[in-house]
Amino acid sequence: MMDDMAAIFREELRDLLESLERGLLDLEAAPQDMALVNQVFRDLHTVKGSGAMFGFAELAGFIHSFETLFDKIRSGAAVVTSDIIHLSLEARDQIPGLVEGVPDPEGRRQAILEALEAQISAGVPVAFPAPAAVQDVSRLTFGLRGDAFAMGARPDIILDEFRALGATGITCDTSGVPPLDSLVPGACHLVWHLDLPAAVTDAQIEEVFIFADADWSLRRGDPPPTAAAEALALEPAATIVRETTAAPPAAAPRAGVESAAGAAAPQGGGATIRVPAERLDALMDSVGELVILEARLTELARESRDAALMATAEQITRLAARLRDSTMTMRMVPMRSLVARFRRLVLGLSDTLGKPISFNVLGEDTELDKTVIEKLADPIVHILRNSLDHGLETPEERLAAGKPAEGRVELSAEHAGAEVLIRIRDDGRGMNPDKLRTKAVAAGLIAPDAVLTEAQCFALIFEPGFSTAAAVTEISGRGVGMDVVRRTIDGLRGAISIESRLGEGTTVTLRLPLTLAIIDGLLIEVAGERYILPMAAVQEIVELPASKLVPNRAGDFLEIRGRFVPFLRLRQLFACDGQPEPDQNVVIVTLGDTRVGVVVDRIIGTNQTVIKQMSKLHANVRAVSGATILGDGTVALILDVMHLLALGQTLPDPSARAREVAA
Amino acid sequence: MNAITPRDDLTVITLTVGAQKLAIPACALREILDPLPVTRVPRAGPFVPGVVNVRGSVVPLANLRHALGIPDEGQDDRRRIMVLEVDLEGDLATVAIMADAVHEVTTIKASQIEPAPSSATAWPADHISGLYNSPDGFVLIPDLTNIFAAQASRAADTP
Numbered sequence: 001m002m003d004d005m006a007a008i009f010r011e012e013l014r015d016l017l018e019s020l021e022r023g024l025l026d027l028e029a030a031p032q033d034m035a036l037v038n039q040v041f042r043d044l045h046t047v048k049g050s051g052a053m054f055g056f057a058e059l060a061g062f063i064h065s066f067e068t069l070f071d072k073i074r075s076g077a078a079v080v081t082s083d084i085i086h087l088s089l090e091a092r093d094q095i096p097g098l099v100e101g102v103p104d105p106e107g108r109r110q111a112i113l114e115a116l117e118a119q120i121s122a123g124v125p126v127a128f129p130a131p132a133a134v135q136d137v138s139r140l141t142f143g144l145r146g147d148a149f150a151m152g153a154r155p156d157i158i159l160d161e162f163r164a165l166g167a168t169g170i171t172c173d174t175s176g177v178p179p180l181d182s183l184v185p186g187a188c189h190l191v192w193h194l195d196l197p198a199a200v201t202d203a204q205i206e207e208v209f210i211f212a213d214a215d216w217s218l219r220r221g222d223p224p225p226t227a228a229a230e231a232l233a234l235e236p237a238a239t240i241v242r243e244t245t246a247a248p249p250a251a252a253p254r255a256g257v258e259s260a261a262g263a264a265a266p267q268g269g270g271a272t273i274r275v276p277a278e279r280l281d282a283l284m285d286s287v288g289e290l291v292i293l294e295a296r297l298t299e300l301a302r303e304s305r306d307a308a309l310m311a312t313a314e315q316i317t318r319l320a321a322r323l324r325d326s327t328m329t330m331r332m333v334p335m336r337s338l339v340a341r342f343r344r345l346v347l348g349l350s351d352t353l354g355k356p357i358s359f360n361v362l363g364e365d366t367e368l369d370k371t372v373i374e375k376l377a378d379p380i381v382h383i384l385r386n387s388l389d390h391g392l393e394t395p396e397e398r399l400a401a402g403k404p405a406e407g408r409v410e411l412s413a414e415h416a417g418a419e420v421l422i423r424i425r426d427d428g429r430g431m432n433p434d435k436l437r438t439k440a441v442a443a444g445l446i447a448p449d450a451v452l453t454e455a456q457c458f459a460l461i462f463e464p465g466f467s468t469a470a471a472v473t474e475i476s477g478r479g480v481g482m483d484v485v486r487r488t489i490d491g492l493r494g495a496i497s498i499e500s501r502l503g504e505g506t507t508v509t510l511r512l513p514l515t516l517a518i519i520d521g522l523l524i525e526v527a528g529e530r531y532i533l534p535m536a537a538v539q540e541i542v543e544l545p546a547s548k549l550v551p552n553r554a555g556d557f558l559e560i561r562g563r564f565v566p567f568l569r570l571r572q573l574f575a576c577d578g579q580p581e582p583d584q585n586v587v588i589v590t591l592g593d594t595r596v597g598v599v600v601d602r603i604i605g606t607n608q609t610v611i612k613q614m615s616k617l618h619a620n621v622r623a624v625s626g627a628t629i630l631g632d633g634t635v636a637l638i639l640d641v642m643h644l645l646a647l648g649q650t651l652p653d654p655s656a657r658a659r660e661v662a663a
Numbered sequence: 664m665n666a667i668t669p670r671d672d673l674t675v676i677t678l679t680v681g682a683q684k685l686a687i688p689a690c691a692l693r694e695i696l697d698p699l700p701v702t703r704v705p706r707a708g709p710f711v712p713g714v715v716n717v718r719g720s721v722v723p724l725a726n727l728r729h730a731l732g733i734p735d736e737g738q739d740d741r742r743r744i745m746v747l748e749v750d751l752e753g754d755l756a757t758v759a760i761m762a763d764a765v766h767e768v769t770t771i772k773a774s775q776i777e778p779a780p781s782s783a784t785a786w787p788a789d790h791i792s793g794l795y796n797s798p799d800g801f802v803l804i805p806d807l808t809n810i811f812a813a814q815a816s817r818a819a820d821t822p
Contacts, residue, residue, distance in 0.1 A: 289719060292719065529702070529703060573705070574705030574706070575705065575706070576705075612720065612721040613721075614704075614714075614721070614723075615711075615714075615721075615722070615723040615751075615756060615758070616751055616752065616756070616815045616818060616819070617711045617723045617725070617751075617758070617811065617814050617815055617818055618704055618707055618711060618714075618723060618818060619815070619818040619819050620706075620707070620708075620817070620818040620819070620820075621704055621705070621706055621707050621818075623705065623706065624704065624705075627702070627714055627721040628721075629716050629719065629721065633700070633716055634700045634702060634716065635700075635702040635714050635715065635716050635721050636702065637702065637704065637705075637714075
């Protein structure tokens with residue numbers, strides 16, 4: 001029992017530490033943001049409380065000191081500096097060790113706390129806006145949001161705290177309480193009004209609400225008749241509405257609205273449960289098997305021509321698809337879960353390297369399958385390290401080149417069809433293809449007379465044993481890493497590419513499939529063999545004109561709505577026996593701007609494709625990205641769209657030919 | 664897995680490929696199946712020409728004839744598919760091999776096993792871990808780890 005509880009605490013701790021880390025990092029960017037200070041304080045407080053409850057006395061002691069320091073910031077006795085953030089992050093990193101009982105013989109933890117204390121005591125006290133000028137009382141109205149009572153809110157304690165601040169004339173507005181049959185017991189339907197001395201600041205009020213999710217508004221008393229204050233008084237908006245969390249704005253006194261929100265919250269917010277990852281994997285496996293069996297059932301039903309059976313099979317098909325979709329949605333994790341790690345890395349490296357860096361993250365809500373996310377962390381860390389170490393120049397070099405001293409690194413993630421694009425962009429010195437080439441020749445990776453395109457030169461950095469840095473630094477440059485990056489991305493059925501401009505910067509683009517489990521596929525047939533094309537890549541299907549039936553040596557192209565699209569003959573590509581029948585179809589597949597046609601004998605239909613990985617023994621078969629099992633139990637191979645497109649690109653460009661003809 | 668030390672007796676399963684009798688350590692064998700529909704993998708080469716569905720898994724189907732340089736002798740209804748677990752670059756991988764016939768499980772004494780002759784052999788030396796004499800001719804013990812590792816590295820190198 002205690003073990004279970006401790007396991008729950010550890011899980012909770014992981015979330016809290018993540019939130020703490022995010023809070024601290026956000027705070028570095030916005031040191032004045034009191035809401036962030038409060039969030040950090042709250043997280044610390046929760047860790048301390050749960051830690052003490054589960055018997056982690058040493059942890060509780062450590063956090064207590066940590067928390068006390070943060071309380072000083074919260075009370076305005078100190079301001080947040082970058083040093084404080086760094087030390088706080090270090091202190092945060094000590095927490096897992098404390099929980100696991102890792103000894104600290106060198107007294108590192110104490111040293112961090114002392115350093116933190118020194119920093120905070122040295123901090124300049126914040127001059128709060130002097131409230132002394134305001135003399136009258138302020139009228140405060142507040143209500144508690146959501147299922148406040150269920151979360152353990154104690155309005156009596158809140159009111160006591162206000163009394164300690166000098167609150168008078170406390171009244172309770174019960175007009176928002178619904179009739180008994182629609183009353184949500186966990187929600188707080190009451191609204192309180194009270195008068196506070198005008199000297200009480202917003203920060204003090206927010207402090208009272210630190211452990212409660214409250215809506216409050218404060219009507220400041222009439223200001224003394226000074227010229228400046230009179231100007232202020234002309235503004236009708238003398239009411240300051242402040243929210244402790246980012247919820248849609250709702251004015252507190254409207255109790256009816258309050259109770260409606262309170263009733264909705266338990267259904268929306270409270271319905272999250274934790275599930276061990278293995279259970280999700282097991283569920284996905286079962287869904288995969290179900291989808292395969294469902295295909296088999298559909299086929300048998302069709303053969304039987306039994307209407308009732310066919311109808312049932314169709315319902316099962318629909319159900320299986322729905323089950324598949326919801327299982328996959330469950331496995332989706334936003335990029336955000338990785339981002340804190342990257343921000344820490346950049347923060348740390350920026351210090352070590354002496355390069356000021358602004359690190360921007362776009363699209364951190366982009367979701368990816370959890371397996372993909374897990375495997376993505378290390379490659380992105382490698383790429384970021386390379387950008388920071390090799391890509392970005394020193395501040396002096398940047399100024400000399402007419403760039404701002406602060407380097408810019410951007411990480412962005414976005415959906416593109418059934419894929420996710422992740423870009424890591426820096427505005428550094430860029431890569432020199434000639435230098436890469438020379439280096440590769442020296443390392444014996446390419447022949448001295450090899451002809452390489454610019455893209456091929458950039459791709460050299462992914463070769464094992466290639467390192468561009470003249471001097472090996474401790475951060476990167478040992479020539480390990482980028483080849484591992486490519487291997488990992490390949491393993492995820494993704495692709496990696498580099499664009500770079502000398503003096504302007506480098507962009508590394510990762511293309512990843514949304515999921516590794518199940519996709520919608522188009523089942524096609526070529527010379528009696530069946531293959532799958534990922535549906536997300538299929539743009540349209542056209543008939544192959546009779547004139548194009550025989551391969552043209554100058555290249556095979558179709559004109560589709562005024563644009564030339566190269567096409568590949570799968571029969572030829574896969575060395576199939578026999579002659580094509582006269583009515584062939586062309587499936588146009590696309591990714592981004594590139595398109596290629598694939599000539600097939602027959603389109604069989606759509607198919608729920610449970611992706612099975614190909615063995616290492618078939619790693620050389622680039623045209624195939626995986627396999628699946630069809631309804632009749634045979635295996636069909638999934639064609640690799642990227643590879644087909646690459647093949648299409650190698651065909652000569654007909655528009656060039658057309659121009660020649662025209663000239 | 665099929666490293667042979669002088670102390671051990673070896674339990675093997677014997678099979679025929681082409682006209683050659685082979686012995687495979689029984690501990691590597693997972694199951695023996697009747698012929699299954701094989702899906703050809705285009706451009707995969709002669710050693711692992713296809714894949715089969717083994718109880719819901721897509722398993723590569725290898726042809727040891729090519730790894731050992733044994734001529735094809737045609738096939739009949741004794742043909743089977745043997746599902747094996749082999750060490751593939753450090754991971755245990757499931758592979759299937761084609762057998763023209765599967766015979767028996769037998770235990771051979773370590774002293775019976777001779778190393779593969781190092782010169783003048785028709786078979787690549789590192790693909791054989793040993794051979795022994797039996798009443799109906801000599802039996803080859805293929806080195807499955809080496810054979811599949813060689814294919815995996817070939818596959819990884821070919822762009």
